[in-house]
Amino acid sequence: MxxxxxxxxxxxxxxxxxxxxxxxxxxxxxxxxxxxxxxxxxxxxxxxxxxxxxxxxxxxxxxxxxxxxxxxxxxxxxxxxxxxxxxxxxxxxxxxxxxxxxxxxxxEHAGFTDAEYTATAEHLGADLQATWPTDVPLPMIGARPDVGVGVIGVTRIADEASPDATRVINESTRLIHEAAVESPFTIQIDTKIFGPGTAATSIDRWNGE
Known part of the structure; x- marks a missing residue:
């Protein structure tokens, strides 16, 4: 699973x-x-x-x-x-x-509650998971107010040393860009890839539109 x-x-x-x-x-x-x-x-x-x-x-x-x-x-x-x-x-x-x-x-005036923030991130994860290819690692998804108010951060996962890394990263990126959340929430993709010896850090200012 x-x-x-x-x-x-x-x-x-x-x-x-x-x-x-x-x-x-x-x-x-x-x-x-x-x-x-x-x-x-x-x-x-x-x-x-x-x-x-x-x-x-x-x-x-x-x-x-x-x-x-x-x-x-x-x-x-x-x-x-x-x-x-x-x-x-x-x-x-x-x-x-x-x-x-x-x-x-x-x-002040964030425009949402913590429960709504968390639920939106969870729904985004569930939507992606429902159609995500089995040969592409699922991304990490979660509320990231430290990046921006209402931001839902998405970190792609891949072993960049793998010969299949480019395909995995491109496919993951494509699927995330096809996802959407309703205002006032936005989706932002981590500019770095999580894999062996790496950590999720900076976030790309893509808003999912």
């Missing part, structure tokens, strides 16, 4: 805090470009993650108590929290942010 890898953003608030990355890691995927894990020792990583853990513990439960107002939550490339709201910011959440003593970027 084909399996679709995905990012988890929003529901896994604690996981985001622990990872210190802009997006939660998929099993077997290295930290994204937002992570400085490759330049820090394990002890330094643990120490650097403490503020994220504390922020997520204080703010995460409050965010989750407002499912109709909460759009997304992640830590940026400098490990600073970013909180997105469907419409205007909720005072109770802002109070929780203030209680941490940390500064957070607040984004």
């Amino acid at each position: 084909k399996k679709l890898a995905s990012w988890g953003v929003g529901a896994g608030l604690t996981a985001l805090a622990l990872s210190g990355c802009a997006a939660a890691s998929v099993a077997g995927v290295e930290p994204t470009a937002a992570s400085t894990a490759d330049s820090l020792t394990p002890d330094e990583i643990e120490i650097a993650a403490i503020p994220n853990q504390e922020f997520a513990s204080a703010v995460g439960p409050v965010l989750e108590s407002f499912p109709n107002d909460f759009a997304f939550f992640y830590f940026d490339s400098e490990h600073k929290p970013v909180v997105g709201f469907t419409d205007e910011a909720v005072p109770a959440v802002l109070d929780a942010v203030d209680s941490t003593g940390q500064q957070a970027q607040i984004i």
